[in-house]
Amino acid sequence: MNFADTLIKAIDKKQNPSIVGLDPRIESIPDAIKEGKNPAEAFLEFNKGIINAVKDTVPAVKPQIAFYEQYGVEGIKTFIETVQYAKSKGMVVVGDVKRNDIGSTAKAYANAHLGEAFGLDAVTVNAYLGTDGVQPFLDKTTEGKGMFILVKTSNPSSGELQDQLLDDGRSVYQAMAELVNGWGQNSIGEKGYNSVGAVVGATYPKEAERLREIMPKTIFLVPGYGAQGGGADDVLPCFNADGYGAIVNSSRGVIFAYQKQGGEFDEAAGKAAQAMKDDLKTSLRKAGKWPW
Amino acid sequence: MNFADTLIKAIDKKQNPSIVGLDPRIESIPDAIKEGKNPAEAFLEFNKGIINAVKDTVPAVKPQIAFYEQYGVEGIKTFIETVQYAKSKGMVVVGDVKRNDIGSTAKAYANAHLGEAFGLDAVTVNAYLGTDGVQPFLDKTTEGKGMFILVKTSNPSSGELQDQLLDDGRSVYQAMAELVNGWGQNSIGEKGYNSVGAVVGATYPKEAERLREIMPKTIFLVPGYGAQGGGADDVLPCFNADGYGAIVNSSRGVIFAYQKQGGEFDEAAGKAAQAMKDDLKTSLRKAGKWPW
Numbered sequence: 001m002n003f004a005d006t007l008i009k010a011i012d013k014k015q016n017p018s019i020v021g022l023d024p025r026i027e028s029i030p031d032a033i034k035e036g037k038n039p040a041e042a043f044l045e046f047n048k049g050i051i052n053a054v055k056d057t058v059p060a061v062k063p064q065i066a067f068y069e070q071y072g073v074e075g076i077k078t079f080i081e082t083v084q085y086a087k088s089k090g091m092v093v094v095g096d097v098k099r100n101d102i103g104s105t106a107k108a109y110a111n112a113h114l115g116e117a118f119g120l121d122a123v124t125v126n127a128y129l130g131t132d133g134v135q136p137f138l139d140k141t142t143e144g145k146g147m148f149i150l151v152k153t154s155n156p157s158s159g160e161l162q163d164q165l166l167d168d169g170r171s172v173y174q175a176m177a178e179l180v181n182g183w184g185q186n187s188i189g190e191k192g193y194n195s196v197g198a199v200v201g202a203t204y205p206k207e208a209e210r211l212r213e214i215m216p217k218t219i220f221l222v223p224g225y226g227a228q229g230g231g232a233d234d235v236l237p238c239f240n241a242d243g244y245g246a247i248v249n250s251s252r253g254v255i256f257a258y259q260k261q262g263g264e265f266d267e268a269a270g271k272a273a274q275a276m277k278d279d280l281k282t283s284l285r286k287a288g289k290w291p292w
Numbered sequence: 293m294n295f296a297d298t299l300i301k302a303i304d305k306k307q308n309p310s311i312v313g314l315d316p317r318i319e320s321i322p323d324a325i326k327e328g329k330n331p332a333e334a335f336l337e338f339n340k341g342i343i344n345a346v347k348d349t350v351p352a353v354k355p356q357i358a359f360y361e362q363y364g365v366e367g368i369k370t371f372i373e374t375v376q377y378a379k380s381k382g383m384v385v386v387g388d389v390k391r392n393d394i395g396s397t398a399k400a401y402a403n404a405h406l407g408e409a410f411g412l413d414a415v416t417v418n419a420y421l422g423t424d425g426v427q428p429f430l431d432k433t434t435e436g437k438g439m440f441i442l443v444k445t446s447n448p449s450s451g452e453l454q455d456q457l458l459d460d461g462r463s464v465y466q467a468m469a470e471l472v473n474g475w476g477q478n479s480i481g482e483k484g485y486n487s488v489g490a491v492v493g494a495t496y497p498k499e500a501e502r503l504r505e506i507m508p509k510t511i512f513l514v515p516g517y518g519a520q521g522g523g524a525d526d527v528l529p530c531f532n533a534d535g536y537g538a539i540v541n542s543s544r545g546v547i548f549a550y551q552k553q554g555g556e557f558d559e560a561a562g563k564a565a566q567a568m569k570d571d572l573k574t575s576l577r578k579a580g581k582w583p584w
Contacts, residue, residue: 023397066397069404076368098392100418102447102515105315105358105388112361126392128420128442130449150420155394157422164467167457172464175456223394 002189003122003146004197004219008244010059010092015292016277017239017284019094019221020054020269021251022047022063022082028256030265040074043067046265047082050255051089053270057277060092062221062249083119094221095120098150100133107136114145122146124199124221127176134183138196141187146195149180151211154201154224173207177214184218193217193244200238202230202248209237212245220246226253226276232283243284243291250276294481295414295438296489296511300536302351302384307584308569309531309576311386311513312346312561313543314339314355314374320548322557332366335359338557339374342547343381345562349569352384354513354541375411386513387412390442392425399428406437414438416491416513419468426475430488433479438487441472443503446493446516465499469506476510485509485536492530494522494540501529504537512538518545518568524575535576535583542568 001009011017024043026034033049034042051061063086068079086093095118099109106129113123114137125147127134137147152162152173162173170178177198184194194217200208202224211220220238224230225248238246250272257272258265284290293301303309316335318326325341326334343353355374360367378385387410391401398421405415406429417439419426429439444454444465454465462470469490476486486509492500494516503512512530516522517540530538542564549564550557576582 064393064397064400066391066393066400066404070400070407070409072372072404072409073365073369075404075409077365080364096393096397098418099358100390100392101356101358101388102445105356108356108358108362112358112364112367115362117362117364117367126390126418126420128418128453129445129447130452130454132447132449153394153421155421155424157424160422160471161420161464161468162422164464165459167459167461169459172453172456176453179452 001144002187003141003144003195004187004193005189005191006121006144007060007092007146007219007247008191008193011247014057014059016058017247018058018276018280019060019062019247019249020050020058020254020273021096021249022050022061022255023067023251024255025067028259030258038074040071040078044078044081048085049266050269051086051091053266054254054273055089055091057270057273060094060247061086062094062096064096064251080118087119092121094148095123098124098126100126100129102129103132103135106133110136110140114140122148124148124150126150127179131179131183138183138186141195146197148197148199148221151176151180151198152200152204152207154203154228154230158201174210174214177211181215181218188217191244193219197221199223202235203228205234205237212237212240216240218245222246222248226250232279235280236283236287236289239284239289241289243289248280293436294479295433295436295487296479296485297481297483298413298436299352299384299438299511299539300483300485303539306349306351308350309538310350310540310542310568310572311352311354312342312350312546312565313388313541314342314353314547315359315543316547317359320551322550330366332363332370336370336373340377341558342561343378343383345558346546346565347381347383349562349565352386352539353378354386354388356388356543372410379411384413386440387415390416390418392418392421394421395424395427398425402428402432406432414440416440416442418442419471423475430475430478433487438489440489440491440513443468443472443490444492444496444499446495446520446522450493466502466506469503473507473510480509483536485511489513491515494527495520497526497529504529504532508532510537514538514540518542524571527572528575528579528581531576531581533581535581540572
């Protein structure tokens, strides 16, 4: 099935356009889990607990590979096992890997992450190199795979390059958005959305409004909600009037919720995921963008 | 030691400003090496053969991690063992990983690749996210580590975003070059060069000339020589008048030389590395840019 359709189906099933970032940090893993394990082993047990706690509420998870790479081979093993576990629980898995390279090398990345080795449903991609670095990922859309391309990122200094104004009045991120919109035209699913998504930070709602116009049928992956400062109202412009077109990520705010709210880490994560859904529901309903 | 000084010292020792890309492809590995091994094991034996063949001629190697990631955990194991082997032979090792993310995640990448897990001397970085995504890598320059940031890449479609003109007359890649030049000011070594390098494709010599002016003391990592179509004359603008400031990469042209020239793969690679050195020497000498 077309990736956009797979994702929307999963969102419909949970009635929840959100995604949980699996970004484990050893200092934030409960001691009881760390005991007698190396960090990679602890990450895996932690992730399984989180996945079990959120799988009935949340349609997708987004493991951030950087945190796993820190532990070398063992870390990558945990990353792959996390992907497999989440898929076995019926979740869509987006690898936050931000890979990018020239064509022949990008093909190796696409094979690695969307193929057998890592088995992800979709990945994040940095398209600073243009079409030929993206093409190998686009080629995978015919196999039901997808991607989210960095357009306007959530971090404070994202504007240094992305906000630069071009001589035709567009910004760099708007130029990127037009490329992304074009790349998506060959993978349009039944719902009208396509498999070439965009990363658009919740921390820049005004920019998101304009980006929604430039990429009308692109699914936005929206980081920056929660720990990074974005609220549910900030993500509204990322959604279309039909209530689709975006999936909002929270990482620390869900997986480490126990640190603020106490209790068991998995229960706290489950509650935080539910609270995030409720929060999004309230804002989206008010805006007439809740489709269920 | 400051990374720029380490690299220049290695270049001086071999009197050769070149670097060999370790980008193994299973279909191009000799059958005798593949026999009885999985691809990751074959890659390691192949890489060791290449490293042994070029180590007396070439100062540095650049393993491209995408090719290793294709084989999951086993591939990463080979990547790490390749890094260790090359370092044990006295080579500088630049990981072509093009990592990038927001600050807290970029820190995990910097720890992973420039720290214990992967142990690289330097990495390539994509700076589409601006300063806060680069800072964790900059922080590692005080530990003798370095980086090469994508400025003008060698691929055909690099211009789609990188060549866009800003309203102040600069191109996007020139704006990136100015950022890179700024980021390098805190890691200037004894030779005047700094630890924050730039990736500048050999396939765009005219652009390189202007970039040399914008980043006078930045070391350019120059892909695109050989298989991608760049010749020794094309890389001349990447070098300063003192004959320093660039290191030219060849991957396929060296490591798979046996496919064109016959003979044993390692001997052919050694000869190709020597031929590349001679080729650079001839052009640089003619231009008065050969320092030895």
